[in-house]
Every structure is written in structure tokens, then in C-alpha cells.
């Protein structure tokens with residue numbers, strides 16, 4: 001008897017490629033994808049065919065003409081189909097060639113393409129926290145139904161069956177991302193049980209956001225196989241449980257070179273002047289997370305410090321000691337759009353003149 005997996009493992013003619021086109025749907029957080037067959041391997045996104053989808057089915061178009069055009073922007077190896085098969089990250093345009101309103105990549109690419117930004121070679125390290133939920137109850141993985149686990153303390157980077165829940169998913173995702181060609185730096189169990197983190201980067205310019213979106217896609221697919229829900233809610237459980245963030249680590253050429261500490265100070269000062277604007281773009285529901293408790297700063301107050309965790313911006317001990325390096329914007333929520341957050345940080349710190 002044949003099994004389903006036998007067919008999944010069928011070897012195709014090496015010139016037959018399956019390309020999974022990925023895009024962001026109407027909520028700004030939902031990922032969508034569909035596959036097509038190519039008759040020759042292509043790894044340059046500019047050479048891949050454009051494609052389309054029905055925007056009325058993703059909350060991105062209404063009226064008579066609902067066709068949305070996908071423009072391939074980045075290519076990764078497909079860890080699910082393997083072989084020569086690929087994942088193709090796309091952004092979305094109307095038939096006239098204008099970016100649709102949910103296309104945040106378009107404006108980000110403009111900022112990262114600005115000569116002054118290119119000259120500063122911005123790098124980002126994105127710490128993506130997320131919570132795994134049981135499929136039927138939408139309650140965190142490992143938590144008793146209708147009840148709570150023991151208080152936080154033993155879970156952060158914990159080991160053992162009563163402390164970590166979902167490690168197989170985390171590890172599968174980690175390896176799948178490395179296979180795909182994503183610069184994933186590491187993973188760890190978080191303070192709240194059932195909550196985890198992975199880090200993308202350091203990656204240059206818009207690549208960091210592209211990689212984070214594909215890493216999120218791969219996570220959704222791995223969790224789908226495991227029958228578990230991924231939540232990017234910044235405060236999945238109210239009360240004395242840690243929220244989920246997306247700390248954004250950042251440096252420019254000026255910050256990384258000798259004496260870069262001065263450039264870091266200037267950048268932090270500018271970020272402070274635009275605190276409200278940044279907060280408004282750092283994720284929905286983030287106000288439930290940025291309370292001043294649970295290793296966060298209060299949402300209404302900008303603050304920074306060396307090696308402090310209850311602040312908006314943290315400068316690492318190492319960076320202070322070396323007098324150069326990078327800093328961490330701790331404000332973004334786990335559901336933030338990395339195109340928006342990374343380009344806004346570059347815009348404020350490199351292009352904006354107060």
C-alpha cells in the first residue's frame with residue numbers, strides 16, 4: 001500500500017520546480033501563499049514571473065476589478081518540498097502598477113534605497129517572540145485547560161517536561177529556516193510558559209524584514225503540521241504574564257566604527273523626539289504589553305539605559321565598553337510589521353533632521 005508521504009517524496013525531473021509564492025494579506029499580519037510550476041530553476045526574483053490573486057478574498061480589494069499583482073522580491077529554498085523548489089516572497093500591486101495600501105515593503109524599499117541610508121549600511125537583529133496555543137481552546141500550549149501554570153520563574157530558557165512546551169516545533173522551525181537560507185541567529189524559551197523567541201540577523205537593510213516575514217511563514221507552516229496555533233498577540237494572557245515583543249537591534253556604519261558611541265547617542269536622542277510616532281507604528285495592542293512591568297518601559301515615556309531592561313532603548317554593556325556597536329529598541333510588539341519598524345528607525349536616525 002502507498003502512503004501519502006510516498007507521494008510527497010516522489011522525485012521530480014530536476015528542471016521541474018515548484019515555486020510557493022508568499023504574500024501578506026489584508027490584516028497586515030496574515031500570510032497567504034499558493035504554488036505554481038516553473039520549468040527551469042530561477043533564483044533571481046526579478047526573473048521570476050509576476051502572478052496575481054483575488055484581492056476580494058484576502059480583504060484587499062472590492063468592486064469590479066479585484067485582481068492584485070504579485071511582484072517577486074526575494075527567493076529562499078523551500079524546506080517543505082526541498083530539492084530545487086523555492087519560496088518566493090512577494091509584494092502586491094494593483095494592475096496599474098501602484099502598490100496596494102497594505103504593501104508596506106514599497107515605502108521601506110524606498111527608504112533603504114536612499115543614497116544616505118545605503119551609505120550608512122544599516123543592520124538589524126530582530127527578536128521575534130511568539131506564543132504557541134492549543135488548537136481547540138486557543139489557550140497556551142502546556143497550560144491546564146481553564147487554569148494556569150505555576151507563576152513565571154522556571155520557564156525562561158528552561159528545560160524539562162513541566163517547563164517547556166513545543167520544543168519540537170521550535171527546533172523544526174530553526175532548522176527549516178537555516179535550510180531556507182534565512183540568517184536565524186538563535187532560539188530560546190521565554191519567560192511565559194508556551195512562549196518562545198527566535199532571532200533574525202544581523203541582516204542589512206530590507207533583507208532583515210524580508211527574512212523575518214519568511215521565518216514567520218515557515219513557523220506558521222511547521223505549527224500547522226503540528227496542529228498548533230502561532231499567536232503574535234503582544235499580550236496573549238492578561239495579568240502577571242509576560243507579553244511578547246519584537247526587540248529591534250540596530251546599528252549603522254557610523255555606530256560600528258571606532259568612536260561610534262557618539263552616533264549611537266545622537267540616534268537615541270532623535271528616537272526620543274519621535275517617540276509617539278514610533279509607538280503608533282510598533283504594533284496593535286502593544287499598550288497592553290508596554291506597562292512598565294515585565295521588563296518593559298511605560299508606553300507614554302521614552303527612556304534609555306545601559307544594560308537596563310525596563311527602558312525603551314537598551315544599550316548593551318559591551319557597546320558601552322567598546323565605545324561602538326549597536327542598540328536595542330525594546331518597544332516593538334510581536335505583531336509589528338518589520339518593513340514599517342526597520343524603515344522608520346532608519347528614516348528617523350539617518351534621514352530626519354530635527
Ligand code: ADP
Nearest residue numbers: 123124125126185199200201202249250251326
Ligand atoms: P537579548 O539579550 O536582548 O535577548 P538577543 O541575543 O536575543 O538579545 O538578540 C540580539 C540581536 O542583536 C541578534 O539578533 C543579533 O543578530 C543582533 N545584533 C548583533 N550585533 C548587531 C549589530 N551590530 N547591529 C544590529 N544587530 C545586531
Ligand code: MN
Nearest residue numbers: 127197199247
Ligand atoms: Mn533575545
Ligand code: MN
Nearest residue numbers: 127129190197
Ligand atoms: Mn526575549
Ligand code: MN
Nearest residue numbers: 127247328330
Ligand atoms: Mn532583547
